[in-house]
Amino acid sequence: MMEARMMGEKNWVLDIKEKLEQMVCSDEEELWKKHSIYRLPTYLKDLKKKAYMPQVVSFGPYHYGDKQLMPMEEHKQRALIHFLKRTDKPIxxxxxxxxxxxxxxxxxxEMLDDVWKDGNKFVQLMILDGCFMLEVLRAATMRPVDLQSSHQSQRSxxxxxxxxxxxxxxxxxxxxxxRRDMLMMENQLPLLVLEKLVAIETGNPMNEDFINKLILKFCNPNAEVFxxxxxxxxxxxxxKSMLQGPHSRSPGPAQESSGEIIxxxxxxxxxxxQFRTSKSHSLRDIKFHHGILSLPVIVVDDTTESTFRNLMAFEQYHIGAGNEVTSYVFFMDNIIDSAKDVSFLHSKGIIQNAMGSDKAVAKLFNELSKDVTLDPESSLDEVHKMVHDYCKKSWNEWRANLIHTYFRSPWAALSLLAAIFLLGLTVAQTVYTIVPYYKPNDDSFSSTIAPNSSPSPL
Known part of the structure; x- marks a missing residue:
């Protein structure tokens, strides 16, 4: 027993020494640089499992073979056959x-199971899923007239x-x-797969802009494609499309962060x-100037939560991605506390509520930022500071307290007006009581002096 333990320790020491000799920091740096698709930790997925788990189709190796996704595998195989037949190129x-x-x-x-060490199996999966994704993108972005066909014929x-x-x-x-499953962090395919497939299909070097446009038209059919x-x-x-456009920074001198929630x-x-809509739909187009806060219009529907959660997860785990989406979600969480805030922002044209319930939208933003760390040097830090400092000015703070205390409720406002009216009546009554008391004395004094007065000699 003791000998086995000593032998185990010796092997461990030798293994560590070998790794120390082979260790090259630049190799680690190159390894991390390659990663762009990540397995999310359990604690994150437990917050909202449905938001991170594909429901109908898997793309890539992470969820391949999941029981609930297997029915779509038959359609993948069929899409591959159609793709090859149409391109007329050998597999x-x-x-x-x-x-x-x-x-x-x-x-x-980031991490692949041992089953994917088989190069043939991995490459076959990339081709199968890549062809299916291309077929989906193309079918979904065709004009409505192209989707019509007779029962006797097939589509083009x-x-x-x-x-x-x-x-x-x-x-x-x-x-x-x-579409919803295609926007999940664990359900991604490198775009290089699509680029290679289209390059072989067309016989021309691939222009990534073509694939980008297909993706954007599919994911947001009603939006203008840039x-x-x-x-x-x-x-x-x-x-990248959600952050399209220049970063609007508010003018003003740099200040240290107040550290308080707006x-x-x-x-x-x-x-x-005052609240106004920004000139663009970019999440970066948020600015504050001369008491006016400009925010981009956002459509909130049943897919908003899942999309934002996965975008934030990508920013969290992909070093160098930036934090603009996370910053935006934190900012919206700060200014939305209740359904009344959602209703107010809707009245200003900033939130387009496709969920129906203002309370549901408020709950969505309040839950999105749970257990997520915000970069202290976030892209919205300057706007955050300026809004906070504006509210802290004496006049604005007094104005806010007055409105919050007396004008939130119509009954409170009526009570205040009634109190002011009664105070006015009291003051008026006091004045009318005091003035006659002094005025008669002045008149009496004048009438007493007048008969005894005589004109001055010329």
């Missing part, structure tokens, strides 16, 4: 291209009119669920701050 071409970047693709994932892209995924019916009922920088995966492209939207309104 060996796609396989060769993907094998050429296998290590780069593998390095995109090769799918039947009653296809459960790639038909107009599938676009209406199944694509929204696929050119965005090359992304790492779908989630990264969507994040008030809710209703309280800011009481302090004299």
């Amino acid at each position: 060996e071409n796609f396989l060769s291209a993907m094998e050429g970047v296998e290590q780069q693709l593998r390095g995109s994932y 892209n090769g799918y039947a009119h009653n296809d459960p995924i790639f038909s107009s019916h599938g676009k209406l009922y199944n694509m929204p669920h696929i 050119k965005v920088a090359e992304g790492l995966h779908v989630l990264d492209v969507v994040r 008030r809710s939207a209703m309280e800011l309104d009481e302090a004299g701050i």
Whole structure:
């Protein structure tokens, strides 16, 4: 027993010494630099499991084989066959291209199970999921007229009119669920996969702008599509589009952070701050100037929570990604305390509530920032400080306290007005009581002097 223990310790020591000799800091740096798709820790997923777990389809190795996602595997295989038939290119071409970047693709994932050490299996998964994603993006972004076909014929892209995924019916009922799953941190494919597939399909070097536009049209069909920088995966492209445009910094001298939470939207309104919509929809387009707080318009629906949670997770785990989305969520959490704040922001055109309930929207923003660390040098720190300092000015603070105390309730306002009216009546009554007391004496004095007075000699 003792000998076995000593042998185990000796082997451990030798193993550590070997690793010390092989250790090169630059290798670690290169390793972390490659990662762009991450497994999220249990504590984070436990906050809202449904927001991080795909419901209908898996992309990539992390959720491949999950029982609830298996029905979609049949549709993936069918999409691959349609893709190959339409491109009229041998599958060996796609396989060769993907094998050429296998290590780069593998390095995109933070942790891979041992089953994916099999290079053939990993490459096959990249091709299968990549073709399915491309087919989904193309089918969903086709014009409505292109989705119509007769029962006797097939659509121009090769799918039947009653296809459960790639038909107009599938676009209406199944694509929204696929879109939601495509925006989850653990459910990403490197965009390099799509670039390689399209390059082989077309025979031309891939322009990433083409894929970016497909992704943005799919994820936000009603929004104007702008050119965005090359992304790492779908989630990264969507994040870049949400931050599109210059960062609007408020003018004014730099100040040290006050360290205090700014008030809710209703309280800011009481302090004299006016709310307006920003000129763009960029989450970075938030500014405060001369008592006016400008915020971008945001549509809040059933997918907002999941999207924001995964965007924030990407910012948290991908070093160098930035913190703009997290900063925005914290800022909105600060100014939204209740349904009244949501209703107020809706009246100003800042929040478009597609959830129906103002209370649900308030709860959404209040829960989004739980257990998330905010960078002290966040992109909105300057706006935060200026709003806080504005509210702390004596006049604005007095104004806010007056409105909050006496004008929040109509009965309180009426009571204040009644009190002011009664005070006015009391003052008037006092004046009318005092004035006659002095005025008669003046008249009596004048009447007494007048008969005895005589005109001055000329």
